[in-house]
Amino acid sequence: MYMKKFINDPKQLVPELLEGFTLAFPRHVKLSGANTIVRATPKSPGKVRVVTLGGSGHEPGLSGFVGRGMLDVSVAGEIFAAPGAVKCIDALRQACSGGQGALLVVLNHAGDVLAANIAMQAAERENLNVKMVLTEEDISSSVGDRRGLVGCLAVYKVAGAAAEDGQPLEKCVEVAQRMADNMRTLAVAVRTATHPATGQPIFELGDDEMEIGMGQHGEAGTGRMGLKSADETAEIMIGQLLADLKVNAGEELLVVLNGAGATTLMELYLVFRRVTQVLQSRRIKIARSAIGEFITTQEQAGFQMMIARMDKTLVDLWDAPADTPFFKML
């Protein structure tokens, strides 16, 4: 397969994309050091900073959520690869200069966790007030082994809102952890993406196949099957998610559908329609929902479905104002 992408030097992909991104949203974000995105106007001192890290090539994630009410700092790595630990340490130092400490939100992927752990050990040596919350909500593998997918969006949102509200670090950690513990995600892929730096497809999938349980970078799941309709796919996925989270009638959920890059909003609305019907039939309420592209994988076709059990505090934090390039709450 021949790669058709508008790129320049593959080695300069990440700096060039981050430069373009910050030029596009000068009111919200700016670059601070190599490949680190911060708010254009820092949060007032005396408030907790929320920091994240992760590979690039998933735009608008993760840097697209830097802004008022969500992230303060996003440390970007290479295409699909974690950033170096040194940059993460620098970001934590900078975040802690605000005086109230920092919350580091990390998606469970081997490289990201390594970088984060090395940075956290350095933070401890320097007596920085940093706490880490790991997101690991992908139900396609067993507990303890689960990847972090689009659920990070909800964690950024509630932790960011608590921090903006001036809550202490312990409180921000508590709501972030509660959100993380109560969310589940499942992904499906129908067509692969090309790695923009190598030009190679990141996985193989037959023309008439789909795979449920696909990771963020095309890591295979376990459910390879023939292509299904929107309704059938929605039913399989929501069924597995509800069972894993053990959702009971009467409970309230946040539902997020995250397009992988090439799947249309049209398709996502068809899926959401069926999800809503299934939930209604089980007397489960949709408290809030978000449908769109939050964390993509190039031109991969497919989507992630995320559900989270919500309580009043989490709903209030979700509803709190946010103004970032790719997530706004008015």
Place this chain on the structure above:
Amino acid sequence: MSDVIRISDLRRMFAQAAQQIRREQDMLSRLDCVGGDGDHGSTMVRAMEVLEIEMNRESDQPLHDRLKDAGWSVLAVDGGASSALVGTFIAGMGGEDLGQESDCKHLAASFSAGLRAVEKQTKARPGDKTMMDALAPAVQAIQSAAESGEPVRLVFESAAEAARRGAEGTRDMVAKYGRAKFLGERTRGVPDAGATSIALVFQGFREAFSERKEA
């Protein structure tokens, strides 16, 4: 045995290791297409070239401080798990006092310290189809050859051989760690890219001492 290890030896070791990785960059990336996203070769080239440059820097620091600084420079590379583990290993080697000049036994202790540092950061162990399958046996080979008083040339010969066998052994394994673990059985039949890299690095180390006469 009075095999003296100097900065000139470290320079040759890392120059040869980088050369090995550069030569096999495309092969490493192809292996990574099976379990990862096909960028392992370019990531390892970046990491090894950082080490090469750091070793060539003019400085009167003791050897262990040079290793520590070089490791942290690799930890600054945006290379996901691979560069984080290589950086951790080299920085960890710097935890053992080597002075301005050292000998085989101290160098062996420094390799062991590097391995311990890596073991603290990852739960992966030999058998999981990762870098550890080459790294752990190579370090053990260095340790036992140095303890029995082998000359440095033979120490690194056995290390390179142990790493090569370890990497080759990953061919029949199923990945249990990192991104590749989600592919399960599909990873069987192809050696692990990370373990193959480590075997090449130790092959470079072996070549750095291949001309060394017995002391």
